[in-house]
Amino acid sequence: MSAAPLLEVTDLVKHFAIKSGVLIDREVGRVRAVDGVSLTLHEGETLGLVGESGCGKSTLARAILQLIAPTSGSVRFDGHELVGLSQRELRPLRRQMQMIFQDPFASLNPRKRIGQIIGDPMRLHGVADGAQLKRRVQELLDRVGLQAEHYNRYPHEFSGGQRQRIGIARALGTQPKLIIADEPVSALDVSVQAQIINLLEDLQREFGMAYLFVAHDLGVVRHVSDRVAVMYLGKLVEQADSDTLYARPRHPYTHALLSAVPIPDPRKNAARERITLEGDVPSPIDPPPGCHFHTRCASATDICRHDEPALVTDDCGHATACHHPL
Amino acid sequence: MSPILRVADLRVSFATDEGVVHAVDGVSFDVNPGEVVAIVGESGCGKSVTAQTLIGLTRSPNATISGTAIFGGRDLIDLSDDELRTVRGAHIAMVFQDPMTSLNPVYRVGDQIAEMIRAHREVSKREALTRAVELLHSVGIPNPERRARDYPHEFSGGMRQRVMIAMALALEPELLIADEPTTALDVTIQAQILNLLRTLNREKNTSVVLITHDLGVVAELADKVVVMYAGQVVEQASLDELFYQPQHPYTWGLLGSIPRPDEIRPDRLPQIPGQPPSLRNPPTGCRFAARCEYVFADCVQPPPLRSGSGIGHLDRCWLSADAKAGRR
Amino acid sequence: MARFAVRRLAGMIAVLFAISVIVFLIFNVIPNSDPAARIAGKNANPALIARVRADLGLDQSLPVQYLTMMKQIFTGQLTSYASDQNVLQHIISGLPVTLSLCVGAALLWMVLAIWFGYLSAVHPGSFTDRSLTVLSLVGISLPVFWLAAILLYYFSFKVQVFPTGSYVPFTEDPLQWLYHLILPWITLAVLYVGFYSRVLRSNMLDVMNEDYVRTARAKGISERQVRLRHVLRNSMIPIVTLFGLDFGAVVGGGTILTETVFNLNGVGLYAGQAIGKLDLPPLMAVTMFGAFFIVLFNTIVDILYAFLDPRIRLGEEAPA
Numbered sequence: 001m002s003a004a005p006l007l008e009v010t011d012l013v014k015h016f017a018i019k020s021g022v023l024i025d026r027e028v029g030r031v032r033a034v035d036g037v038s039l040t041l042h043e044g045e046t047l048g049l050v051g052e053s054g055c056g057k058s059t060l061a062r063a064i065l066q067l068i069a070p071t072s073g074s075v076r077f078d079g080h081e082l083v084g085l086s087q088r089e090l091r092p093l094r095r096q097m098q099m100i101f102q103d104p105f106a107s108l109n110p111r112k113r114i115g116q117i118i119g120d121p122m123r124l125h126g127v128a129d130g131a132q133l134k135r136r137v138q139e140l141l142d143r144v145g146l147q148a149e150h151y152n153r154y155p156h157e158f159s160g161g162q163r164q165r166i167g168i169a170r171a172l173g174t175q176p177k178l179i180i181a182d183e184p185v186s187a188l189d190v191s192v193q194a195q196i197i198n199l200l201e202d203l204q205r206e207f208g209m210a211y212l213f214v215a216h217d218l219g220v221v222r223h224v225s226d227r228v229a230v231m232y233l234g235k236l237v238e239q240a241d242s243d244t245l246y247a248r249p250r251h252p253y254t255h256a257l258l259s260a261v262p263i264p265d266p267r268k269n270a271a272r273e274r275i276t277l278e279g280d281v282p283s284p285i286d287p288p289p290g291c292h293f294h295t296r297c298a299s300a301t302d303i304c305r306h307d308e309p310a311l312v313t314d315d316c317g318h319a320t321a322c323h324h325p326l
Numbered sequence: 327m328s329p330i331l332r333v334a335d336l337r338v339s340f341a342t343d344e345g346v347v348h349a350v351d352g353v354s355f356d357v358n359p360g361e362v363v364a365i366v367g368e369s370g371c372g373k374s375v376t377a378q379t380l381i382g383l384t385r386s387p388n389a390t391i392s393g394t395a396i397f398g399g400r401d402l403i404d405l406s407d408d409e410l411r412t413v414r415g416a417h418i419a420m421v422f423q424d425p426m427t428s429l430n431p432v433y434r435v436g437d438q439i440a441e442m443i444r445a446h447r448e449v450s451k452r453e454a455l456t457r458a459v460e461l462l463h464s465v466g467i468p469n470p471e472r473r474a475r476d477y478p479h480e481f482s483g484g485m486r487q488r489v490m491i492a493m494a495l496a497l498e499p500e501l502l503i504a505d506e507p508t509t510a511l512d513v514t515i516q517a518q519i520l521n522l523l524r525t526l527n528r529e530k531n532t533s534v535v536l537i538t539h540d541l542g543v544v545a546e547l548a549d550k551v552v553v554m555y556a557g558q559v560v561e562q563a564s565l566d567e568l569f570y571q572p573q574h575p576y577t578w579g580l581l582g583s584i585p586r587p588d589e590i591r592p593d594r595l596p597q598i599p600g601q602p603p604s605l606r607n608p609p610t611g612c613r614f615a616a617r618c619e620y621v622f623a624d625c626v627q628p629p630p631l632r633s634g635s636g637i638g639h640l641d642r643c644w645l646s647a648d649a650k651a652g653r654r
Numbered sequence: 655m656a657r658f659a660v661r662r663l664a665g666m667i668a669v670l671f672a673i674s675v676i677v678f679l680i681f682n683v684i685p686n687s688d689p690a691a692r693i694a695g696k697n698a699n700p701a702l703i704a705r706v707r708a709d710l711g712l713d714q715s716l717p718v719q720y721l722t723m724m725k726q727i728f729t730g731q732l733t734s735y736a737s738d739q740n741v742l743q744h745i746i747s748g749l750p751v752t753l754s755l756c757v758g759a760a761l762l763w764m765v766l767a768i769w770f771g772y773l774s775a776v777h778p779g780s781f782t783d784r785s786l787t788v789l790s791l792v793g794i795s796l797p798v799f800w801l802a803a804i805l806l807y808y809f810s811f812k813v814q815v816f817p818t819g820s821y822v823p824f825t826e827d828p829l830q831w832l833y834h835l836i837l838p839w840i841t842l843a844v845l846y847v848g849f850y851s852r853v854l855r856s857n858m859l860d861v862m863n864e865d866y867v868r869t870a871r872a873k874g875i876s877e878r879q880v881r882l883r884h885v886l887r888n889s890m891i892p893i894v895t896l897f898g899l900d901f902g903a904v905v906g907g908g909t910i911l912t913e914t915v916f917n918l919n920g921v922g923l924y925a926g927q928a929i930g931k932l933d934l935p936p937l938m939a940v941t942m943f944g945a946f947f948i949v950l951f952n953t954i955v956d957i958l959y960a961f962l963d964p965r966i967r968l969g970e971e972a973p974a
Contacts, residue, residue, distance in 0.1 A: 020657070052512040053483075159601060189368035190539060194583035194597035201594070216513065223585035223595060246587055260517035262542030263588050264581065266565050269545045276521060277514045280482045383871060407877070414874030422872075427865035430884055431965055432891075441883075442873040477964040493873070 012073035035234035048225030102183035104163035161192035336393035364548035419494035425486035436474030484515035751920030771854025793848030898955025906944030
């Protein structure tokens, strides 16, 4: 692992303006989708990003890749600052960062053959062309567990798990250093999930890319990640290496999240201390003042209602944003 | 005590353009009063079709349904549409997976619950609405009088699912069928809904048939578990026995391939290779043979569902009891 | 609501302005459209033409002509070049005729379309469905003027069941009013019945597969109630939108051919005649009248939509 991180995100913010007005639209509010997130990722490492719906993790993933323009903050990738670059300047860098999407049914163009889907990124970046391109695509098909002869088939001829493999092959083509996987296995059955997870890990061992693994399934995230970050309402509330986070969570939200996941083990499940959070997640348009989590937190005190806790990292690399960590 | 629901040899097939799909191919199970029976399996295994067939939602010109489902002394499969309609909602209620789309967007929530009540009882609109408000309160919705006048899109996902549950319980049915009730919900909201279901099951003694693919949810709620694969039941056991003494290779594979948040990860997730077979031309022998690590000569014959270890513990596998005990 | 109303008003003003300018410009570009020459007569000499032109104010510059015409419209002073009649008066007298025709036809087409669409959707693929499909396609394909002429020929001339046209005011004799309008109503409705019944059928088939219909069945309510309260109710929302737009367009000028063939002197007939004579003032007035109606109905439809679908709030886009 090299000393300098591959990806360094600092205070990334993405707000969506809500416009309203009688004749001319004026901004009346903002959806604070990502509200100041910092994280780092080293080469060959896997960082898991968990959170529930509306926490901003998908927006964060897209903002890092500059698929949506951040409102403010910095994203340094491989030494280059990405925020503020023009599309043309970003282009050569995009070779090194790729994305795998959640919905295997919606993320492949139904009118293109899979050979073309997988080959297009390579062709567009000038990595390969013509016969050489076709060979490369067939190698990739083979590598992800599909058959090279399926080069000319259309996406609808494949199952969900196979389509996800196609998506992975597409991401691998340009040999990126970073792959952001946005809920890559959520839409798949359990047995197929295991196959895809194993494939992703094998590929990482072979090619050495880093993963930012966004997911809501805590079991999956624990399995694939070296480190895990937890998001709530646009902010990181805790970050630590995988085993530590799951064994000794410090933030009340992480604790509640872990306790809410039912474990496929009846005795253990029944024996656990279970915390059930009351109510719904507040809206990101008008997040609670102070610590965003205080409205649902059992340990909330006065200071939590006024002061937003900063993300503090201890010597072991365990970061928590809480006034009363567990 | 006799079971409130007895399903025997249920078969459902659909005629499609590409041939006949045998979605459910000989499913049998019992539900006792106050019991929670979980039907587990992956997509395409036939669990949803089984559940929906019980209340006749799969009846259509291209469907062939056979077998029996005895409920309240009558065979649900044999009942006419009109007779079945008196059962739906009043005796067997159903909660579906996606609360976003399962409620009609143009009617107020209170009105939708009232509609159900008035379909089965002779009550005035006002009485039905009052009852609807009570129901919303009983499932933990704050401000129920005001909320009953709201439209579905004004509720969050978890709240909508509570509304669905309130609606399902309006007429105090003996049996509640919950088809993936928490799959579309966040983890913390899922915990709330599962708590709610457990409370309702304990307090009102309502039996529950819970359809899910999530073994964690099963561990949380179920008394008995039925595992389905390719349209058939491959294992059936009490909760404890299924998790701690599973007898079928598919169950082993399923349990093994789940990444667990509470355990140190293995280097590689044990995986079940391949995919489930096509239901258009199901294999003649054991349907799991093509993916099974333990396949041997006998597997070309379709194994029957029979008792091996444990009382009421059935499995569909030719392996001997010793082999099963040794190989898990 | 305020935001919505203000925006719509502003939009309407913009549309009316744009249309008036476009019509005005087009008219001044068409060859052979010099009104002065035509009004002066065939044997007019240049001096006479010049005097007529000055009389009508056509020797002024285009922008001035435009402004004068606009002023005349808004003060009710607009006079036709060809007949020296007040345009606005003529339009007002023609309105009852046109509205009788449009409203009657609209009622007829909606009732039939909903009935046919519902039948088709409830028994898809059946003989009923297939025959209704064929009928719809025929209805959509028949040109209005041809149909009008054919109806007239067979039902007025050969078999003298209906009168040959012309209009009897409702206040004069309601029965005759009805009698004279039946053939025109049928003519105008046929096209729309075909179209709307297809759309309703398609919407209903889609809605029947929705999760909330499955929930409704699971509640144990009767099949008829499921079809009416859940399927039909939700399928009607896009139909209402379409209806508003179509009705606005029909009132705003879609009746020209029908009124001409049946000799009903409504706004449509007036517009037809004005086009034939290349008479700008009535044309301008009728076009603006048409545009006004279309924008008005657009707005009514949007308001109605918000009532029908509680997810819509006025002035904002529908959720996905």
